Amino acid sequence: MESKKIEDFSEVDLSTAKILVVDDQPINIQAVYNILSDSYTVLAATSGPAALEVCNEVLPDLILLDVLMPGMDGLELCDQLKQDDATRDIPIIFVTSFNEQHEEDECWSRGGVDFIMKPVNPMTLKNRVKAHLTLKAQKDMLHKLVFVDGLTGTFNRRYLDLHLDRVKNEASRTKHDAGCLMVDIDHFKAFNDDYGHIEGDQALISTANLIRKALLRPTDFVARYGGEEFAVILPDTDLPGTLEVANRIKSAFDSEKITNSEGTSNPITVSIGASTILSCSNVEIIECSDTYLYEAKNRGRDQIYHPSLESPDIS
Ligand code: GH3
Ligand code: MG
Numbered sequence: 425m426e427s428k429k430i431e432d433f434s435e436v437d438l439s440t441a442k443i444l445v446v447d448d449q450p451i452n453i454q455a456v457y458n459i460l461s462d463s464y465t466v467l468a469a470t471s472g473p474a475a476l477e478v479c480n481e482v483l484p485d486l487i488l489l490d491v492l493m494p495g496m497d498g499l500e501l502c503d504q505l506k507q508d509d510a511t512r513d514i515p516i517i518f519v520t521s522f523n524e525q526h527e528e529d530e531c532w533s534r535g536g537v538d539f540i541m542k543p544v545n546p547m548t549l550k551n552r553v554k555a556h557l558t559l560k561a562q563k564d565m566l567h568k569l570v571f572v573d574g575l576t577g578t579f580n581r582r583y584l585d586l587h588l589d590r591v592k593n594e595a596s597r598t599k600h601d602a603g604c605l606m607v608d609i610d611h612f613k614a615f616n617d618d619y620g621h622i623e624g625d626q627a628l629i630s631t632a633n634l635i636r637k638a639l640l641r642p643t644d645f646v647a648r649y650g651g652e653e654f655a656v657i658l659p660d661t662d663l664p665g666t667l668e669v670a671n672r673i674k675s676a677f678d679s680e681k682i683t684n685s686e687g688t689s690n691p692i693t694v695s696i697g698a699s700t701i702l703s704c705s706n707v708e709i710i711e712c713s714d715t716y717l718y719e720a721k722n723r724g725r726d727q728i729y730h731p732s733l734e735s736p737d738i739s
Pocket of ligand 2: 609
């Protein structure tokens with residue numbers, strides 16, 4: 425679901441929203457489908473495991489979840505969805521026939537955002553769904569405003585600071601390494617001076633897209649660190665893996681050749697400093713990669729630097 429424009433903060437477009445209905449009784453799914461399918465795309469699953477499979481393929485914007493189901497019940501499914509970063513923020517409305525207060529309390533405490541009683545009242549269902557989809561879309565829009573760089577669409581420095589802490593905590597908990605690349609455009613001041621800032625901005629957007637395309641795991645992310653410098657964070661990745669991603673990024677610039685719009689400029693090149701948490705010992709990972717980035721610049725730019733690349737036997 426895309427929120428259209430930043431200035432339309434209260435008016436969000438819900439027409440592309442996908443609603444997953446989970447119920448072991450197909451007749452109940454059909455009833456909900458009849459009420460909602462005019463306004464939204466309705467997906468269906470008749471068990472907890474089937475619902476997880478659907479979520480793996482298409483991320484729903486909201487889930488209507490039956491509580492009592494054989495095998496994995498609604499509460500258990502809710503727990504599993506809340507444990508996964510990808511599905512944690514999907515609003516879950518429980519559809520129940522409970523009479524007991526403690527049963528309702530249990531649904532709230534597991535992270536449900538609302539209830540609808542069975543048999544479902546069509547007006548209530550429509551309005552509750554609309555209200556929660558709107559809230560979610562507004563939350564996503566706010567998240568974008570706060571954490572996404574307006575020019576390049578990558579994450580911004582604020583997001584980096586917040587999520588790098590999470591990555592570092594996870595690495596120290598699991599004893600798995602994590603990588604960081606600092607990627608900086610070479611001689612970008614000259615590019616701006618020669619072709620103007622609009623062309624410069626366009627080259628920055630293309631650079632960000634190329635870096636993003638080289639990242640294959642959903643947990644990897646790129647953030648704009650400063651003007652023409654990007655930080656790439658690779659959770660759960662060792663030094664050889666980190667250098668492999670650095671090579672993939674450099675190869676992308678070598679083959680795709682970002683130039684000014686007329687194609688008359690030299691292609692953009694980048695210098696990359698690579699490090700991992702474990703290989704940096706006590707130095708902050710960003711600082712460590714930044715030091716190596718400047719070593720790459722000193723050595724002539726358009727290259728990757730990590731000390732192990734000087735003596736490839738040591739890693
Ligand atoms: P080096 O190879 O040593 O990195 O040289 P450089 O010219 O890339 O680096 P320097 O730090 O001297 O200049 C960075 C330039 O990047 C300054 C500015 O012209 C450009 N720049 C920074 N932010 C933006 C931006 O948002 N838009 C545009 N168009 N240019 C930017
Ligand atoms: Mg530069």
